[in-house]
Amino acid sequence: MTQAAIIFILDSGERKGKAMKLQDYFPVWEKLTPAQQKQLEDSRLSRTVKKGTVLHSGSADCTGLLLIRKGQLRAYILSDEGREITIYRLFERDICLFSASCIMRSIQFEVMIEAEKDTELWIIPPDLYKRIMEESARIANFTNEIMAARFSEVMWLMEQIMWKSFDKRLAQFLLEESMLEGTSTLMLTHETIANHLGTAREVVTRMLRYFQSEGLVKLSRGTVEIADRTALEKLLNG
Amino acid sequence: MTQAAIIFILDSGERKGKAMKLQDYFPVWEKLTPAQQKQLEDSRLSRTVKKGTVLHSGSADCTGLLLIRKGQLRAYILSDEGREITIYRLFERDICLFSASCIMRSIQFEVMIEAEKDTELWIIPPDLYKRIMEESARIANFTNEIMAARFSEVMWLMEQIMWKSFDKRLAQFLLEESMLEGTSTLMLTHETIANHLGTAREVVTRMLRYFQSEGLVKLSRGTVEIADRTALEKLLNG
Numbered sequence: 502m503t504q505a506a507i508i509f510i511l512d513s514g515e516r517k518g519k520a521m522k523l524q525d526y527f528p529v530w531e532k533l534t535p536a537q538q539k540q541l542e543d544s545r546l547s548r549t550v551k552k553g554t555v556l557h558s559g560s561a562d563c564t565g566l567l568l569i570r571k572g573q574l575r576a577y578i579l580s581d582e583g584r585e586i587t588i589y590r591l592f593e594r595d596i597c598l599f600s601a602s603c604i605m606r607s608i609q610f611e612v613m614i615e616a617e618k619d620t621e622l623w624i625i626p627p628d629l630y631k632r633i634m635e636e637s638a639r640i641a642n643f644t645n646e647i648m649a650a651r652f653s654e655v656m657w658l659m660e661q662i663m664w665k666s667f668d669k670r671l672a673q674f675l676l677e678e679s680m681l682e683g684t685s686t687l688m689l690t691h692e693t694i695a696n697h698l699g700t701a702r703e704v705v706t707r708m709l710r711y712f713q714s715e716g717l718v719k720l721s722r723g724t725v726e727i728a729d730r731t732a733l734e735k736l737l738n739g
Numbered sequence: 740m741t742q743a744a745i746i747f748i749l750d751s752g753e754r755k756g757k758a759m760k761l762q763d764y765f766p767v768w769e770k771l772t773p774a775q776q777k778q779l780e781d782s783r784l785s786r787t788v789k790k791g792t793v794l795h796s797g798s799a800d801c802t803g804l805l806l807i808r809k810g811q812l813r814a815y816i817l818s819d820e821g822r823e824i825t826i827y828r829l830f831e832r833d834i835c836l837f838s839a840s841c842i843m844r845s846i847q848f849e850v851m852i853e854a855e856k857d858t859e860l861w862i863i864p865p866d867l868y869k870r871i872m873e874e875s876a877r878i879a880n881f882t883n884e885i886m887a888a889r890f891s892e893v894m895w896l897m898e899q900i901m902w903k904s905f906d907k908r909l910a911q912f913l914l915e916e917s918m919l920e921g922t923s924t925l926m927l928t929h930e931t932i933a934n935h936l937g938t939a940r941e942v943v944t945r946m947l948r949y950f951q952s953e954g955l956v957k958l959s960r961g962t963v964e965i966a967d968r969t970a971l972e973k974l975l976n977g
Binding site for chain 2: 578580581582584586588605606607608609610612634635636637638640641642644645646647648649650651652653655656657658659660662663664699
C-alpha cells in the first residue's frame with residue numbers, strides 16, 4: 502500500500518462538505534439501536550486516497566468495510582504471473598465488503614482493491630462491524646445482500662468469459678468506460694485494457710487494430726477514441 | 740423437472756435408517772429457540788430423486804434449502820446455446836442455498852441444480868427459512884458463511900478458467916472424478932466432460948486423444964480409464 506498517498510483523519514462526525522450520512526449506506530439504519538448507531542458513527546475513519554492506491558491486498562489484509570463517498574474502486578484478481586482481471590467496480594454510495602474479509606471465515610479467496618480515481622472513503626473497523634452483525638439480524642441480512650450482489654456480478658462476468666467472444670467483451674468495455682468517463686477519447690493503454698479483461702496485451706492490440714480497420718475506433722499513443730459508437734453497440738448486441 | 744422421478748413424503752421425524760439430524764447441518768442449532776427448531780423439524784420435506792433429475796432451474800424457481808442426506812448434486816450454468824459449466828458440487832451434509840434464491844433479492848443469476856447420483860434430501864421451505872433468518876442473527880450469519888463458501892468456489896473456478904491451461908483442467912477433473920467414484924475407469928462421455936468444463940466436445944476429444952497418445956489414459960466407448968495416475972498428477976502440478 503502506498504502509505505504516502507493516504508491521509509488518515511479520525512472523523513468525529515463534524516466534517517463539513519459533502520452531506521453524506523451513514524444512513525445513506527445502510528438502509529437498515531433506523532433498525533439499529535442508538536448504541537450501535539453511535540459506535541458506527543464514532544469509529545468510522547475518513548480517508549482520501551489517490552488514484553492507483555491499492556487499498557486491500559488479499560485475504561490476509563483486513564482493513565474494514567469501505568464506504569465510498571466519492572470516486573471509484575475496482576476489485577480484481579491477480580495470477581501468479583501478474584495477470585489481472587477486473588471482477589467488479591464500486592462507485593459512490595457502494596460498500597466494499599471484501600476489504601473486511603476477516604469478518605467471515607468462509608471467504609477463502611484473494612481479491613485486490615484499487616482506487617481507479619481519487620477516492621474519499623469512510624472505513625468501518627472490521628471487529629466492530631462483525632460484532633454488530635452478530636447482534637443484529639438486520640445487519641447480518643443486509644450484509645448477505647451485499648455479498649449476493651457481488652456474487653451476481655462475478656457470475657455475470659463468468660458467463661461473459663465463458664460464452665462471449667472477445668470482440669464483444671472489448672466493445673462492451675470501451676462503451677462502459679466511455680460512459681463512466683463521460684468522453685469518447687479514453688486515456689487507456691492496451692496493457693490497462695488487458696488487465697481489466699484478463700487477457701494478454703497482444704490480444705487487445707490485435708483486436709483494437711481490427712476495430713480501427715473497421716472504423717470503430719481511432720488509436721493513438723495511450724488513447725483509444727470511439728469513432729463509431731453505433732457500430733460498437735451493434736457489434737455488442739449482434 | 741422430471742416429476743415422475745420424484746418421491747415426495749412429509750417427514751414427521753420418524754423416518755428410520757440414516758440417523759442424520761437437522762443439527763448436523765446447522766452448527767448454530769442450539770442457539771435457535773425451541774419454537775424455531777420445531778418449525779424447521781415439522782416443515783422439512785423428505786425427497787428422493789434419481790440421478791439426472793433437475794432440482795432447480797434458474798432464479799424464478801424457489802424450491803427451498805436442500806439438505807443433502809445422501810448422494811451428490813452439481814450446480815451449473817447454462818448458455819443460450821445450451822453449453823454448460825459446472826460451478827461446484829454438493830455432497831452429503833452440504834446445504835444448497837441457491838435453490839432458495841428467492842430468500843435474497845440480490846441473487847440475480849441463474850443456477851441449475853442437478854442430481855449427479857441418486858440423492859436423498861430434506862427440503863426446508865424458503866418462506867420459513869427467510870423468516871428465521873430475519874429473527875435470528877445466528878442463522879443469518881450462518882447463511883452468510885454458506886454463501887461465502889460457494890462464492891469462494893466460484894472464484895477458485897474463475898481463476899482456473901482464466902489462468903490454467905485446458906490440459907491441466909482436464910487432468911484435474913479426471914483425477915477428481917476418479918476419487919469421487921473410487922475407480923480408475925470413469926463412465927463418462929466426452930460430451931459430459933465438456934459440460935462440466937464449459938467447453939466444446941471436440942476440444943475434450945482432441946485433448947483426451949493427446950492424453951492417450953502420451954499413455955495417460957485409455958479410451959473406449961463411453962469410458963475413460965486412467966492409465967498413469969502419477970503422470971496425470973505431474974501434468975496437473977507441473
